[in-house]
Amino acid sequence: FVARALAQEASVLLLDEAFSGVDMGAQEDLIEVLRTLRDEGRIVLLATHDLTNLSSRFDQVLCLNRHVCACGPPGQVFTSEVLEELYGSHGVDFAMVEER
Numbered sequence: 001f002v003a004r005a006l007a008q009e010a011s012v013l014l015l016d017e018a019f020s021g022v023d024m025g026a027q028e029d030l031i032e033v034l035r036t037l038r039d040e041g042r043i044v045l046l047a048t049h050d051l052t053n054l055s056s057r058f059d060q061v062l063c064l065n066r067h068v069c070a071c072g073p074p075g076q077v078f079t080s081e082v083l084e085e086l087y088g089s090h091g092v093d094f095a096m097v098e099e100r
Contacts, residue, residue, distance in 0.1 A: 006033075013037060015046040031057055051078070 013034075019027050034044050038059075048054070054061050055074040063069040063077060069085045070077040 006037075010042070012043045012045070015044065017048055018046055019048060019050050051083075054078075 018030060022030070034046075037044055046058075055078055058074060060072060061074050061077050062071045063082055063086055065086050070079075070082045
């Protein structure tokens with residue numbers, strides 16, 4: 001899927017759950033491709049539920065839950081308050097995300 005978009009030299013790339021069902025090696029390869037695209041001035045928008053890939057790998061995050069909950073650098077966005085608004089008070093290990 002990414003190869004097709006790259007072959008078309010798309011200026012904007014939209015990815016939905018690109019890390020789902022992909023092993024760690026493939027995830028790292030994809031992140032390198034995304035960094036190259038960013039460095040070339042392309043726009044990459046990625047929808048994901050996997051917060052572990054966001055905090056150290058992306059410049060900006062936008063958190064949505066029927067409205068914009070937060071937007072900005074991961075270190076400023078991933079607060080306990082925002083994560084609770086996104087996921088509720090159950091099922092999120094806040095310490096894991098905040099370790100960045």
